Amino acid sequence: MRESQAYIERITRVNRNYQRLDLAVDSSLSSLRAGQALLARRIEKDYESERWDPYLRELWFPVEVLASNIVVIEQPARSNFTPGQLLSIIGPVGKPFRFRQKLRNILLIACDSTPAPLLMMLAPLLKRQVSITLVLMGSAREYETSHLPGEIEVIQANDDLTWSDMVMTLGWADQVFAAVGPGDELAQLGDIMRVMRERRNDVPANYILGVLQRQLPCGVGACHACMLSLRGARKLQCVDGPAFDLTTLRLN
Amino acid sequence: MRESQAYIERITRVNRNYQRLDLAVDSSLSSLRAGQALLARRIEKDYESERWDPYLRELWFPVEVLASNIVVIEQPARSNFTPGQLLSIIGPVGKPFRFRQKLRNILLIACDSTPAPLLMMLAPLLKRQVSITLVLMGSAREYETSHLPGEIEVIQANDDLTWSDMVMTLGWADQVFAAVGPGDELAQLGDIMRVMRERRNDVPANYILGVLQRQLPCGVGACHACMLSLRGARKLQCVDGPAFDLTTLRLN
Amino acid sequence: MAIEITRPGKYSLIVSTPVMPAAGTLGFADSYKGLIDYDKLGALVTNPVTIEPWNPASGTRLIPLDSGILLHTGLPNPGLSKVIGRNRKVWARLPIPVILHLVATSVDQVAQAGRMLDDVDEVAAVELGLRDDIERDEAVALVAAAAKMEKPLLARLPFYECYDLAHSLAEAGADALVLSAAPRGTARDSHSGRLVSGRIYGPLIKPLALRMVGRLRREIPKEIPIIGCGGIHSPADARDYIDAGAVAVQVDTATWAQPKMLERIARDLGGWIATRHKDAFLDEWNPDMGQTEALERRAAPGANRKR
Amino acid sequence: MAIEITRPGKYSLIVSTPVMPAAGTLGFADSYKGLIDYDKLGALVTNPVTIEPWNPASGTRLIPLDSGILLHTGLPNPGLSKVIGRNRKVWARLPIPVILHLVATSVDQVAQAGRMLDDVDEVAAVELGLRDDIERDEAVALVAAAAKMEKPLLARLPFYECYDLAHSLAEAGADALVLSAAPRGTARDSHSGRLVSGRIYGPLIKPLALRMVGRLRREIPKEIPIIGCGGIHSPADARDYIDAGAVAVQVDTATWAQPKMLERIARDLGGWIATRHKDAFLDEWNPDMGQTEALERRAAPGANRKR
């Protein structure tokens, strides 16, 4: 974990609602892996005009790492960024996702959340010939996917978080990652888990992973504001997350 | 006095340290005259993302009013503006400068201040064939004047606020406007007044006017934070200013 | 709407909107004419007034802070009789009740002011301002002296003394409690280099004062209304105070930064919910809209919907 | 530098830089390794510790505010003996003294904790945290119990109780007063729609706490050092506390937003004044400088001067 500077090198609109920022980052961040995030804060060149609004850093999950120290971030198009903007970055935050060894089929869920935390795995998994299904639930259904690789199957869930062929999709998937938030993420994950269990009564350990995106005050394990209760243990979202096994996480 | 919206239509760099903003303003502001100012605040289009840092409005003295509702503002080049930025404007703030009827020669002084409050009078006075001398004192000496009309004589004062030919300049001038601030403006005006009196022992009423630019909390005469003590009266910078006769203003 | 913001009784103050300016922000009468639609407000609270004239503070009066300011004006005013003489005609014309903010100086002066004000029909109620660090006995005596008036009496409590004083001042005769005056603080004036003390304003004051209102609402007898004040910068902020138990709110320095915000809050809490961009009438969707944008929208009537 | 930040005597705490983190911001030991140069700090103040384990708060823990946050963590910790067991090796390796923040629960528990801590050489001093709204008698009893320890005792006062408690706690045996803990407030959680209470942090707290430090410094006996805490976000903020009479300062949530700010403040007050852009050595002109900019500057060495 270290702090470094980055700057916005390029901004590209990818669809009606989203834009992508190419960040030129410190070389220490080029080994970033899917699941790891950055804590970003806009700064001025001279460091003399510190602004404290917004106060905390934003949690950014890169969607791609390009060659030559470029990390790509996806942001709502309405966010106001300018090329050349300087950033202070703390990272990498969190642990890389751990995939099953013999992963063939993966199910990704975005529920009332941008799928951003799930996008960085797409390219490497496709390269490994893994089949990917992305289910959009709740407000995530408004997310346009035309800029994502064509090989990905995209499903719009119903209002009750189900979709047709759900039993089949679940049977077929070797592993599930569900990104939720902001809001009461644990309740959202509880809902997803309930719907899953109704369709598949054996949910093995590390089969469904919840991906949390709550705002992190410190991001380094100091403040303990992000503490979670797991079966028999306490974990920190910032240090041990963002993915937690839903069979052990204590959901509200 | 009213509130209206404006937007930044164009930004032009006028010299190494300054830029000019062309503001498209409400038609109620096109009759603005030299001495009057605007209280400006950046706003968002949707009004939903009110930011409170910076908290108070900025006091902007236009340097020119162009045809078709365009008001020109001069700002340090390091200030970060974008064309299209929406502004909320309260104005006009204050009373227009009152010039002597038979004005032939005018002396303008900027002391530790940008001369911005004095620039809007330049074009109309030149048109009336008035000769203009601009004296830059203190940190105002760093102000580059190459973009100002060539007819204006520019003088760099010495560290003690004097300049060569000062007695002559003062004898020749029919009226003096001295812009000061930020900082302890009344003390600065006191220093200027002292130097003047040493050179010219009769200082008639309304001969030397101090131009104040202190930040105004309300700008409409409500908060009384800008109250000044004059001989026998209290005045408000926002309502009665920005120019005050230095023979009546109580200086510290 | 008709909201009783002081203790029920023979003399009580009823407003049609539970939103008003805090003392010191809107001047003595109609300084904000043309900028704020007064008849949308519940009442006008005047700048602080003393019996004798007070001079403005010398030295630094304003220090900008991160999302806030330090202010120390010295409460300049020409004295009670001049304030009445110069403003009563405008007060009479205002479409809303006037609450005169009286600075509590001494028991004698407060009593004298009360007698004067009972004869001023243009003043509907009096708000008594108590100094910071005041002792409870003195505060009680001042409120009791003011409560001899026929007009309803609001007591505005110093920030740090709220818990200590609230009960006693309600018992001493205050018909409503205003919680609270802005807290005092110290900041450095970058020009003079000196530490300066004054009142602190800004949105971060809101959570502090809101907690006081919530707690004291549970502790103070129900018949004493509480008026919430401190750091209100949006309709949502104001509604939070109402939810925490305040009967009405006072908006302070937000008005200086964005005058229409006071009106927008009043419209919102008064039931004229500000409608949104889409499909709203030109004159109501956003009270801040200036002619520039109005013309723009008229020129391209479809543009609005696309946003 | 050698600055005595507790009352002079047999056991007193000397630091080399008058800057440290506030309890709860830097974790129990070295969470900020790699981000902050610990040997530039005066001391480490740990997260709050209780004798028994405490669970994290349920419900909303964080609400973003304008230039600030509301936070309610519940002070989770695994209990004193586990905290000591898990961290003492790291504490021993740290180049600075460790101040353990002990939550004052009951007189018995505080006394028990004191006995345990006297045997822990890795802990240089104890800071006692008192709950909000505490009665003076109880606070005095808690401080007196903690003062039986051999180690120096700092008492951290609740924001609203500072004036009420300061004298008594100094008399009861506190070797230094930390002014103050963050004030409690209430804000609405936009997700759940509920009003939530917690501590308020942000730059606007600074003028409020700074005034307390200035006033109490004039009232409290000179031999009791005051450590200033509240809303420090820059070296200038920290210097204001020192000017107002504090012997040292604690930086709170600014560290989370900008970790190097804590180090920058410590360098500044410690005499390693952060040099400016021009003509500075690469490794010192700005501690936040990342490799990106370093490389850029090396590639174009003249570019720096032109800015």
Ligand SMILES: Cc1cc2nc3c(=O)[nH]c(=O)nc-3n(C[C@H](O)[C@H](O)[C@H](O)COP(=O)(O)OP(=O)(O)OC[C@H]3O[C@@H](n4cnc5c(N)ncnc54)[C@H](O)[C@@H]3O)c2cc1C
């Ligand atoms: C409506 C109203 C009426 C009032 N009426 C009265 C009244 O009748 N009588 C009365 O006594 N008060 C009255 N007051 C209170 C008075 O205005 C102040 O509260 C009182 O003067 C205390 O000063 P302070 O709050 O500025 O305290 P402080 O901030 O503690 O200032 C006290 C002094 O110390 C200096 N100082 C402050 N901070 C520092 C620092 N960090 N380092 C060094 N020096 C510092 C200040 O410059 C000041 O001189 C009234 C207040 C109000 C609102």
Ligand SMILES: Cc1cc2nc3c(=O)[nH]c(=O)nc-3n(C[C@H](O)[C@H](O)[C@H](O)COP(=O)(O)OP(=O)(O)OC[C@H]3O[C@@H](n4cnc5c(N)ncnc54)[C@H](O)[C@@H]3O)c2cc1C
């Ligand atoms: C180190 C430390 C140790 C402590 N130890 C103890 C201890 O041993 N014993 C102890 O009693 N306390 C202790 N406390 C204090 C305790 O954490 C709280 O101060 C206490 O519970 C009071 O709650 P509050 O401050 O949240 O008050 P409030 O904000 O007034 O909240 C009280 C209740 O009202 C609700 N509420 C708040 N605002 C509103 C509103 N506007 N409208 C409606 N409802 C509202 C809240 O949800 C809450 O349930 C300790 C504190 C610290 C820092």
Ligand SMILES: Cc1cc2nc3c(=O)[nH]c(=O)nc-3n(C[C@H](O)[C@H](O)[C@H](O)COP(=O)(O)O)c2cc1C
């Ligand atoms: C005894 C006393 C006399 C005061 N006299 C004056 C005065 O003559 N003029 C004045 O403007 N303020 C006077 N004040 C007000 C205070 O100086 C202070 O300005 C006031 O409490 C408001 O604080 P603020 O300006 O920081 O908001 C007086 C206060 C006290 C206690």
Ligand SMILES: Cc1cc2nc3c(=O)[nH]c(=O)nc-3n(C[C@H](O)[C@H](O)[C@H](O)COP(=O)(O)O)c2cc1C
């Ligand atoms: C009697 C008592 C018991 C408490 N027990 C716990 C606890 O078990 N777990 C915990 O996290 N906090 C506990 N607290 C702490 C408070 O809930 C509160 O979180 C603490 O005062 C810090 O406030 P903050 O989280 O808003 O900063 C307790 C407080 C009291 C008064």
Ligand code: FES
């Ligand atoms: S965000 Fe602070 S411990 Fe996780």
Ligand code: FES
């Ligand atoms: S700025 Fe408020 S009265 Fe002049």
